Amino acid sequence: xxxxxxxxxxxxxxxxxxxxxxxxxxxxxxxxxxxxxxxxxxxxxxxxxxxxxxxxxxxxxxxxxxxxxxxxxxxxxxxxxxxxxxxxxxxxxxxxxxxxxxxxxxxxxxxxxxxxxxxxxxxxxxxxxxxxxxxxxxxxxxxxxxxxxxxxxxxxxxxxxxxxxxxxxxxxxxxxxx
Amino acid sequence: xxxxxxxxxxxxxxxxxxxxxxxxxxxxxxxxxxxxxxxxxxxxxxxxxxxxxxxxxxxxxxxxxxxxxxxxxxxxxxxxxxxxxxxxxxxxxxxxxxxxxxxxxxxxxxxxxxxxxxxxxxxxxxxxxxxxxxxxxxxxxxxxxxxxxxxxxxxxxxxxxxxxxxxxxxxxxxxxxx
Numbered sequence: 001x002x003x004x005x006x007x008x009x010x011x012x013x014x015x016x017x018x019x020x021x022x023x024x025x026x027x028x029x030x031x032x033x034x035x036x037x038x039x040x041x042x043x044x045x046x047x048x049x050x051x052x053x054x055x056x057x058x059x060x061x062x063x064x065x066x067x068x069x070x071x072x073x074x075x076x077x078x079x080x081x082x083x084x085x086x087x088x089x090x091x092x093x094x095x096x097x098x099x100x101x102x103x104x105x106x107x108x109x110x111x112x113x114x115x116x117x118x119x120x121x122x123x124x125x126x127x128x129x130x131x132x133x134x135x136x137x138x139x140x141x142x143x144x145x146x147x148x149x150x151x152x153x154x155x156x157x158x159x160x161x162x163x164x165x166x167x168x169x170x171x172x173x174x175x176x177x178x
Numbered sequence: 179x180x181x182x183x184x185x186x187x188x189x190x191x192x193x194x195x196x197x198x199x200x201x202x203x204x205x206x207x208x209x210x211x212x213x214x215x216x217x218x219x220x221x222x223x224x225x226x227x228x229x230x231x232x233x234x235x236x237x238x239x240x241x242x243x244x245x246x247x248x249x250x251x252x253x254x255x256x257x258x259x260x261x262x263x264x265x266x267x268x269x270x271x272x273x274x275x276x277x278x279x280x281x282x283x284x285x286x287x288x289x290x291x292x293x294x295x296x297x298x299x300x301x302x303x304x305x306x307x308x309x310x311x312x313x314x315x316x317x318x319x320x321x322x323x324x325x326x327x328x329x330x331x332x333x334x335x336x337x338x339x340x341x342x343x344x345x346x347x348x349x350x351x352x353x354x355x356x
Contacts, residue, residue, distance in 0.1 A: 003297045004206075006181060007213045007290060028182075030350050034343050035185045036289065039306055043344050052353045082355060093307045099326055100281055101306050107285025111214065112185060119181045128217055128279050129271045141355040148277055165212050166221050172208050175230045177260060177319040 001119060010115055011161055013123025014071035016154030021077045023051070025120045026153065030079070032116035036109040039101035042087040045109055048139050050078040058138055063150060065131035072127070075152035079113065080139060081106055083146045106148050113151060123156025179297060188293055189339055191301025192249035194332030199255045201229070203298045204331065208257070210294035214287040217279035220265040223287055226317050228256040236316055241328060243309035250305070253330035257291065258317060259284055261324045284326050291329060301334025 001009070030047050038044060050059050056078065063072035072078075083102055086094060090101050114124040127150045135147055179187070208225050216222060228237050234256065241250035250256075261280055264272060268279050292302040305328045313325055 001181075002179070003181070003184060003294055004210065007210055010215070012215065027346075027350075031346065032182065032185055034346065034349060035341060037188070037190065037292075037304065041342060043349065045349060046355065047350045048355055049350065049352050055353050097307055097310065099306055099324075100278060103278055103281035104285030104288070104306070104326060107282030108289040110282070111286040111289055114215075116181055126215065128277055128282070129275055132275065139353075139355050146277075148282060163213060164219065168205075168209065168212065171212060171221065171223060172205075172225045172227065174227050175233050175317075177224065177226055177317050 006115055006118055008163070009160065010118040011163070012125040013154070013156035013158050014125050015157040016074045016076060016123060017157045019155045021122065021153055021155065025122060026051070026077060026079070028120060029113045029116045033109040033113040036105070036112040038105035038108070039093065040087045040090040042090045042102070042105065044084040044086050044102040044105055046082040046084055048080045048082060048141070050080065050139070055138070059135070062131045062134045062138065063127055063152070065134065068129045069127050071125070072152050075154050077153045079151045079153065080135060080147050081110060081149045081151070082141055083148055103148060110149050110151060117153060121155065122153055123158065125152045127152065184293055184296055186341070187338065188296040189341070190303040191332070191334035191336050192303050193335040194252045194254060194301060195335045197333045199300065199331055199333065203300060204229070204255060204257070206298060207291045207294045211287040211291040214283070214290045216283035216286070217271065218265045218268040220268045220280070220283065222262040222264050222280040222283055224260040224262055226258045226260060228258065228317070233316070237313065240309045240312045240316065241305055241330070243312070246307045247305050249303070250330050253332050255331045257329045257331065258313060258325050259288060259327045259329070260319055261326055281326060288327050288329060295331060299333065300331055301336065303330045305330065
């Protein structure tokens with residue numbers, strides 16, 4: 001599968017088969033995330049894999065807190081991404097440039113994870129809306145840290161959907177924004 | 179090239195050959211970025227390609243403002259990513275969850291761009307530190323908007339470097355952060 005095929009195939013999968021996910025595959029997805037770039041190579045992330053059956057049940061409740069992400073009830077594995085400190089240089093840039101580089105870094109790493117999962121026949125869905133405080137408590141993450149993303153993973157029980165995207169001319173300009 | 183090979187090959191390339199980049203390839207990279215996921219499919223991005231020779235010279239100065247990114251003087255093409263408004267739903271989540279989803283979205287799209295560039299034999303370098311106000315003025319971007327990333331693109335004049343990354347055990351935990 002070339003890259004174009006891979007990114008066409010990747011989609012948010014919200015239904016999963018009742019089939020266990022091999023740990024080896026999860027590790028391959030995390031290895032892919034590790035190879036992601038980051039500002040000043042700070043790698044500001046920790047991946048917490050949740051595959052303990054009791055814990056997964058609790059994460060399902062947390063993921064669907066407030067009525068969002070009810071689909072998560074079908075997911076057999078989750079990965080929470082914890083935001084870590086930036087490097088000194090990236091931290092300086094963050095202040096001077098007023099930019100949270102770390103969120104871009106986490107986005108890239110999460111997408112590496114999901115694309116590798118697609119290549120391995122797995123389905124994923126990234127969630128940014130969940131009961132973060134409860135999740136931190138459950139996973140023993142210090143309260144001052146943040147969990148920007150929670151990813152559900154499983155063998156997908158969905159069909160490929162055509163992507164709905166803005167037109168090229170709407171999002172691409174040459175040499176002037178206007 | 180499978181995905182693992184592709185992400186091993188992608189690196190920040192800061193030296194480029196004196197060789198023009200075909201517009202068709204730039205468009206393929208942007209098409210790849212367009213297929214990137216985003217919170218509530220908001221697609222909060224505009225890609226501004228800078229390939230006009232006079233403008234490129236000015237962007238080189240802006241990119242290396244303050245002594246950072248001096249390498250940019252060799253880049254034949256740049257793409258600036260302008261941050262656009264989130265969707266209503268993502269905007270609500272942003273407030274309630276106190277998370278800038280859009281930066282994660284832009285990170286994912288930028289990485290799609292760079293990975294496609296790698297597949298096409300191009301080299302890229304993402305920059306988050308540059309004279310943003312000057313760049314906005316040059317590209318006619320409204321002052322209230324942000325440009326989180328500027329990407330340089332060209333045919334690389336570099337060798338493959340082995341990636342320096344934290345150990346797997348340092349960034350991956352199972353079922354508990356501690």
